[in-house]
Amino acid sequence: xxxxxxxxxxxxxxxxxxxxxxxxxxxxxxxxxxxxxxxxxxxxxxxxxxxxxxxxxxxxxxxxxxxxxxxxxxxxxxxxxxxxxxxxxxxxxxxxxxxxxxxxxxxxxxxxxxxxxxxxxxxxxxxxxxxxxxxxxxxxxxxxxxxxxxxxxxxxxxxxxxxxxxxxxxxxxxxxxxxxxxxxxxxxxxxxxxxxxxxxxxxxxxxxxxxxxxxxxxxxxxxxxxxxxxxxxxxxxxxxxxxxxxxxxxxxxxxxxxxxxxxxxxxxxxxxxxxxxxxxxxxxxxxxxxxxxxxxxxxxxxxxxxx
Numbered sequence: 001x002x003x004x005x006x007x008x009x010x011x012x013x014x015x016x017x018x019x020x021x022x023x024x025x026x027x028x029x030x031x032x033x034x035x036x037x038x039x040x041x042x043x044x045x046x047x048x049x050x051x052x053x054x055x056x057x058x059x060x061x062x063x064x065x066x067x068x069x070x071x072x073x074x075x076x077x078x079x080x081x082x083x084x085x086x087x088x089x090x091x092x093x094x095x096x097x098x099x100x101x102x103x104x105x106x107x108x109x110x111x112x113x114x115x116x117x118x119x120x121x122x123x124x125x126x127x128x129x130x131x132x133x134x135x136x137x138x139x140x141x142x143x144x145x146x147x148x149x150x151x152x153x154x155x156x157x158x159x160x161x162x163x164x165x166x167x168x169x170x171x172x173x174x175x176x177x178x179x180x181x182x183x184x185x186x187x188x189x190x191x192x193x194x195x196x197x198x199x200x201x202x203x204x205x206x207x208x209x210x211x212x213x214x215x216x217x218x219x220x221x222x223x224x225x226x227x228x229x230x231x232x233x234x235x236x237x238x239x240x241x242x243x244x245x246x247x248x249x250x251x252x253x254x255x256x257x258x259x260x261x262x263x264x265x266x267x268x269x270x271x272x273x274x275x276x277x278x279x280x281x282x283x284x285x286x287x288x289x290x291x292x293x294x295x296x297x298x299x300x301x302x303x304x305x306x307x
Contacts (some may be wrong), residue, residue: 046081053086056132060101069093069124079199090093090125097124102142102191106191107165113157116183126159136160136255139280139298141306145253147227151218153204154232155181158184159196165193169227172218176203176233204233204240215240218248229254241271248275254299266291272299280305 008077050073056106058066070091073080079088113123129135150164155173157180164171165188173184178201188194202213219226229251231237237258255275258265265281269291272279278301291297300304 024196035149039172043081046077048078050086053128053132056134057128060099060131062098065093065095065097068095086128087122087125090122090128093122093124097127099127099131101163102137102167104163104166106162108159108162108187109190113183113187116186117179118159123157123159124155130159131163135257135296138286139255139282139296139306140253140300142304144302144304145227149222149224149226150228150230151215151222151226152230153215154230155184155199155233156180156232158187160230161197162187162191162193164228165196166191169195169196170222173197174200174201174202174204174213174218176201204236206209214245215241219247221252222250226251227253231256235259236269238263241268245271245275248272248277252300252302253304254297256297256299258294258297260293260295264292265297268297269294272297275301277301278303278305 022286031045050070052195054066054070057069069089072092073086075092076088080086091114094114095284096107096109096111098105098107108123108127110123110127114120117123130278147164147167147169149172150161150169151172151174152158152161153174155161155175158173161173161184175181175184182200184197184199185194188197200213200218202211204213204215204218215229229255231240233240237256248271254272256268258268269279269281277299280298281289281291282296282298283289283293286296289295
């Protein structure tokens, strides 16, 4: 199978890692210069980005909530242009929002979750990326997926686990940062799905000294094929695939965000192909790219990838 190059810099602060909802707004339009001297986004490019985000949000939110988010964008338009981010608009939205995602409805109380996580990114930032941009399921025909068991590796505040449990799946939430568990439990209880989520506070892939668990151990305890394995573990994904990968035989579908600063995505792709998975690799705008340039990897052993 070949050796892996794994370069997980555990000393790297989370502030320097990719944060949900703070995506760089990279456009071909010529940048202007903000008062701070850093490049800012051309107003037309910012407008195009906001329109794209609103289109995605309109598919998952009620009309009134989408309009409310547009108002937020208008309120902090200058900040969006100068910072090249939509975070300011996300942070203003503190309402309870009804989300309809891949046929499943659930409620997220943004204000309550944000108050439980002072100093963290806004909950609506995660909603916008995870559900509005559809980063984990966009490559799948979910009608071809048997959602009986889901592993949410890198569970954060529990939003993806909420969707999976609301869809009826037995869900395993794995997160190394213990402070997210209280928030996730509040979210699951609010939607009446706590009995379908098994929380595990541990690092996955052995990336953090101390309390860690291997994905093989988790899947062995589940004892049934995993319908979907979602992975976003800040570079530790390379540790997962660097050792034994027999556990992949028990996984039907996989959606992963890869962090190229920590390793080589092409090596993960090779392992998946050798295990019999069909794959798609995309950049952060979801355009097909070569495995070495991948930001997202989508894989299926049961023919669930869409055309």
